[in-house]
Amino acid sequence: MTKSRLEHDSLGQVELPHDAMYGAQTQRALTNFPISGQTARPSLIRAYLRLKSAAAHANFRCGVISRSQERLIRRAIDEILGMPETEWPRLFPVDAYQAGAGTSQNMNVNEVVANFANRIAGTKAGSNSPIHPNDHVNRSQSTNDSYPTALRLALLESSQSLVVEVNAIAKAFRKKAGQWRDLPKSARTHLQDAVPMRLGQEIGAYATVLERCGEWIAQARDELRELGIGGSAAGTGLTVPKGFIQALLPELTRLTGEKLTSAPDLCESMQSQAPILYYSSMLRVLAAQLTRICNDLRLLSSGPLTGLAELTLPSVQPGSSIMPGKVNPSILEMVNQACFSILGHDHAVTMAVQAGQLELNVMMPLMAFSTLEATTVATNSLLTMRMKAIEGLVANEERLRHYFESTPQIATALSPKLGYEVTAALVSEAIASHRSIAALVREKGLIPDRELRAILDSRTLTGAANGSRRRT
Missing domain, CATH: 1.20.200.10 (Fumarase/aspartase (Central domain))
Structure with missing residues (x-):
C-alpha cells in the first residue's frame, strides 16, 4: 500500500503521495486534468525556476523576505536546475491542458521549490516552514x-x-x-x-x-x-x-x-x-x-x-x-x-x-x-x-540540359523581335511537330543565324549576362 500524507489548501484537505515534492494544489490539478499525459516542456520549467530565483533576489532587496529565506529559495532552485531533466516530470506533473492562466503550473513550481527549500532547512515536505509556497516563493507575483x-x-x-x-x-x-x-x-x-x-x-x-x-x-x-x-x-x-x-x-x-x-x-x-x-x-x-x-x-x-x-x-x-x-x-x-x-x-x-x-x-x-x-x-x-x-x-x-533545350518557351526571347502573335504561332508549331524553336526560325528565315544564336545564348536567356541582384 502506497504511503500518503495529508495537506490542505483553501478548499480543504488533500491526500497525496508521501514522497511527493509537490503539494496540495498540484495534486488537485492531477485529479482535475488527466487530459493528454504531456507535461510542461523543460524550457518552461527552467524559465519559471529562473524567474522565481530572480524574484527571491528582488524580494530580499526590497526587504519583504529575509536573507535566509532568499538563500533557501535560491539553493532549492539551483538544486532542481542541477537535476537531470528526465527527473522533472515527477516534480512537475501537471498536464499541459490545465486551468486557465497557468495557476496550476505556477503553484506546482511554488510548491516544489518550497519543499526543496524546507528539506534543505531540515523540515518535511508539506510543512510550509520556513518557506511557504505562496508567502515566500510566490511573493510579489501573480500567475497572471x-x-x-x-x-x-x-x-x-x-x-x-x-x-x-x-x-x-x-x-x-x-x-x-x-x-x-x-x-x-x-x-x-x-x-x-x-x-x-x-x-x-x-x-x-x-x-x-x-x-x-x-x-x-x-x-x-x-x-x-x-x-x-x-x-x-x-x-x-x-x-x-x-x-x-x-x-x-x-x-x-x-x-x-x-x-x-x-x-x-x-x-x-x-x-x-x-x-x-x-x-x-x-x-x-x-x-x-x-x-x-x-x-x-x-x-x-x-x-x-x-x-x-x-x-x-x-x-x-x-x-x-x-x-x-x-x-x-x-x-x-x-x-x-x-x-x-x-x-x-x-x-x-x-x-x-x-x-x-x-x-x-x-x-x-x-x-x-x-x-x-x-x-x-x-x-x-x-x-x-x-x-x-x-x-x-x-x-x-543531363536531364536539366535536355529540358533547357526542349522548352518551347525559349521562344519568349524572340517575342520582342518577331512580335507576340508570330512567336505564339512558332510555339504551337514546335509543339505539334516536335521540332525546336531554333530550327523553325532558321527554316523560315525569320532571324539571321548569328543574331539568333546571340538571342538564344544560355547566359542571355537566364539573366547571367546582365548579372543579378543577389549572388547565387
Missing part, C-alpha cells in the same frame, strides 16, 4: 504576470536553436546554388514549361526566403523581451513592493543571458498576448515557405525514370513494403507533415490570443504548449532536412 513572463523566457531560450537551424539550412541552399549557378534548365509556371533559367537561381531563391524567415523570427524574438512581471494580478502592481521590477530585471537578465525590459504598459501586457501571436505567426510563415520548398523538391526529384528527375535526393530508407527497390522522398514528406502541425499550432495560438477577456487572457497554457511544441518540431525538422536531404542533394545535369 509570472506565467506569461516564463513563457516569453522559454520561447527566447528554445528559439535560439531554431534561428541557428533556419540560417544553417539557408546556408546549405546557398552553397548548392553556388555549385549550380551555371546549370541551365527550364523554369515552370502553372506546372507548364516556361522560360529558361539556371538551377542556381531556383535554389538560390529558396536560400533567400529562408534567410528572410530567419530575420523575421529574430524580430519576433525581440518582441518577447518585454516582460509584464511586476504587474501582479491585473497590471496595477498590487502587493508588488517599490523597486521590485528594477531589482528583478538585471538578475533575470544575468540568469537567462537575454536582454530583457519591462513592458511600458503593464495593464496592456496582461490583457494582450500579441507578442506570442507575433512569434507564432513567424513560425507560420516559416512553415508555409518550408512546405512549399519541400513540395518543389519532391516534384523536381520525382522519378527516377518517369518523373522530372532533375534532382536526386539521398536514399535514407526503403520506400515500399511491396515494391522492391523503391525509394521515396521520406525526409521531405516528414517535413511537410511537421509543417502542417506547426500551422495547426499557430491556429490554436491565434484562437487562444483572441480569447482574452477584459484584464486577462487565461488561455496561456495552450499558447505555451503550442508555441514550444511548434518551435521544437520546426528546429528538429530543419536539422534533419539539412543533414539528410539538402547537403546530399545531387543535380542531374
Whole structure:
C-alpha cells in the first residue's frame, strides 16, 4: 500500500503521495486534468525556476523576505536546475491542458521549490516552514504576470536553436546554388514549361526566403523581451513592493543571458498576448515557405525514370513494403507533415490570443504548449532536412540540359523581335511537330543565324549576362 500524507489548501484537505515534492494544489490539478499525459516542456520549467530565483533576489532587496529565506529559495532552485531533466516530470506533473492562466503550473513550481527549500532547512515536505509556497516563493507575483513572463523566457531560450537551424539550412541552399549557378534548365509556371533559367537561381531563391524567415523570427524574438512581471494580478502592481521590477530585471537578465525590459504598459501586457501571436505567426510563415520548398523538391526529384528527375535526393530508407527497390522522398514528406502541425499550432495560438477577456487572457497554457511544441518540431525538422536531404542533394545535369533545350518557351526571347502573335504561332508549331524553336526560325528565315544564336545564348536567356541582384 502506497504511503500518503495529508495537506490542505483553501478548499480543504488533500491526500497525496508521501514522497511527493509537490503539494496540495498540484495534486488537485492531477485529479482535475488527466487530459493528454504531456507535461510542461523543460524550457518552461527552467524559465519559471529562473524567474522565481530572480524574484527571491528582488524580494530580499526590497526587504519583504529575509536573507535566509532568499538563500533557501535560491539553493532549492539551483538544486532542481542541477537535476537531470528526465527527473522533472515527477516534480512537475501537471498536464499541459490545465486551468486557465497557468495557476496550476505556477503553484506546482511554488510548491516544489518550497519543499526543496524546507528539506534543505531540515523540515518535511508539506510543512510550509520556513518557506511557504505562496508567502515566500510566490511573493510579489501573480500567475497572471509570472506565467506569461516564463513563457516569453522559454520561447527566447528554445528559439535560439531554431534561428541557428533556419540560417544553417539557408546556408546549405546557398552553397548548392553556388555549385549550380551555371546549370541551365527550364523554369515552370502553372506546372507548364516556361522560360529558361539556371538551377542556381531556383535554389538560390529558396536560400533567400529562408534567410528572410530567419530575420523575421529574430524580430519576433525581440518582441518577447518585454516582460509584464511586476504587474501582479491585473497590471496595477498590487502587493508588488517599490523597486521590485528594477531589482528583478538585471538578475533575470544575468540568469537567462537575454536582454530583457519591462513592458511600458503593464495593464496592456496582461490583457494582450500579441507578442506570442507575433512569434507564432513567424513560425507560420516559416512553415508555409518550408512546405512549399519541400513540395518543389519532391516534384523536381520525382522519378527516377518517369518523373522530372532533375534532382536526386539521398536514399535514407526503403520506400515500399511491396515494391522492391523503391525509394521515396521520406525526409521531405516528414517535413511537410511537421509543417502542417506547426500551422495547426499557430491556429490554436491565434484562437487562444483572441480569447482574452477584459484584464486577462487565461488561455496561456495552450499558447505555451503550442508555441514550444511548434518551435521544437520546426528546429528538429530543419536539422534533419539539412543533414539528410539538402547537403546530399545531387543535380542531374543531363536531364536539366535536355529540358533547357526542349522548352518551347525559349521562344519568349524572340517575342520582342518577331512580335507576340508570330512567336505564339512558332510555339504551337514546335509543339505539334516536335521540332525546336531554333530550327523553325532558321527554316523560315525569320532571324539571321548569328543574331539568333546571340538571342538564344544560355547566359542571355537566364539573366547571367546582365548579372543579378543577389549572388547565387
